[in-house]
Amino acid sequence: MPSDTSAPTAPSPTSYRALLSNREFTGLYVSFTLTVAAATLSGFALGTLVNHQTGSPFLTAVSMYGATFATVLGALTLMSVADGRRPRRTLVVLQCVSLAGLAAQAIPGLPLGARFGLLLILGFFQSLGTGTRMGLLAEVVPTSTYAPARSLMNITSGGMAILGYAIGAVLLRHLAPQEVFTIAAALTGLGLVVVAATVREHSIRPTRRPGLRQTWTTNVALFSHSGRRALLLNLWVPNGLIVGCAALFISYAPGHAGALLAAGSAGMLLGDLIVGRLLTADQRRRCAFALRLLLAAPHLLFALHPPAPVVTVAVFVAGAGYAATLPLQEQLLALTPDSVRGQVQGVESAGRMTWQGIGAGIAGILAQYLTPGTAITTVAAVSVAVTVGSRPFVVRARAVRVGKAET
Template structure:
């Protein structure tokens, strides 16, 4: 599978694509509206950043408790039910007079549920597409996410002006309901991928097996930490440039779109792997210019250029899949997504806390410098070709890796 046309001809990919795109548009518009609402109410860069990226921080709870459900629930029912939950939660955030504490309780609750949603969605993608089509399909979904973020931030800024922040939240809730309808009527009634009942114990067991491999740990670190630190930079766009935050977010989304097109579609596999390390550096280096308080055009160019580097996650995901048995691929992708979003939430909190005594510009440049240092430190563990572990079936009927692996300390 080498073309986008082949991907879209695959049954059920188009509905899954629409579900993902609609939810990204809803979360983008609602995040901008909520960040604006909280900043207007509190004047705090930290609380504004947490309101926009706090759901990512809550993903750790979902990753630790809910991920085993991703393979044990019917995908159509799970995706449609979760979309309805997000619609109700987003509508509740629009209630006038809602205390800030209640806002954050809702935000973190929805974030925990989002961990399960990502695992179900990407696990279903591995069923819908053949193995050689996964990277191409994931790049399409990433590009749609970038496009929806561009449109979502632009439309969100207009809606906040025209309807108010609360009105924008209600529009986002309606988009979640559209995603629920697309899941219910566009996907087939596939059975769950695994038997048994979801449990915290089973989630921990598989997470421990995934974490037991040193090569996988290096990939997870590279997927989570440098990426998250740069999202921490993005979380400060509102206090850095309150009137132009939407433009900065849109520039970042445009860069992500360009990067996914370049890495997922245009680069041949051997060059994609060769450019993975430079792309990880590109993600952070342009943000160093914010230490100089650049004018808006230069700031927009730096954000767009840096965001091309987010496409480094595509070859890293391919490496992760090569290192992971098929039986654990759904939870492996869920752990990647939840860990990445959790680190983004942590980084948003760190960036906001750093900006309080200094300034948003200083905090952004500092986070970028740390991202560069961590990328360089992780580089030795990401060299060489990954070798996929073999699978065997244990006497208990569980899939296990044939060879013992190094355990995490």
């Protein structure tokens, strides 16, 4: 598993080009890229469709990030499949489920209730897919290159979100949302083919049977550690609330929502590039608190209702704060036994995505009674408060490597 990040380490000599020379990593990376692009397009299309049909900020926010509510169910029930004996086959099956769900969203005239139901189903299986993919990632790259590999995937996520929102905004000017869903389904299908063709099966996982009991056993052990609890809180809550702010961009400025969402993703890409590639592990850990503040503070400007260019710059700057996720993930993995790293990464990702849904719901509810700008400001202030209030607990969380025999 990734080495202890509590001690200063030199910058990794591994380049992104060297990582991409690994055929299996390239397959996981390309598939991940296509999956993020599909999710961005489909989320933007569904949000636009719901906003057009209902005019409700709450329903629009939930439609864009509502799938995240279902990820917690996956984390609580079947996430142990991420550490099963045949993870490649598991990932292929889960990709097939995502393909079927997006294809169903493309059906014209589908009721909104059915669309929200599909959203939740997809969220459940996507959480399992994330855990499986991250577990495979930790096996297909050497230990010393795990952090750069994860950084590259984070950067790609931001880049694909930029392109996805920008292209989605253009596509929706000329195509119906159902046609954009069809494009998203095609991208998912292509990602399925890439995984099947490039990633081999890994059978070095524990022989324990995955299921509800094993999932709960590992989750209890995960949350019994105070350091892991503090890290998970900071991985989930502050950025989940800021995603809630982003969920109101369509309601705040329908004509500029694509630009705002793209600006946030561009800032995230830049932050991940600098923090993940140019800083050492010790430097990343030291700047994590400042990055979490940077993530929320610029959104306080929405209270002043500044011009669109000013808001766009503020959202871009704030996006760099998402890079705080990387040092916190490194510390969490250093506290994780090798045998359950897939499930732990899946739980972390599922919780983060669930809090994105919760943040979207909170922001949407506030926007029902306040203006969208005031709701964004309020949620950002809460994010700042959580970051500041939880700092002592994060400081006390020391990343001590856990032996492989520990469960």
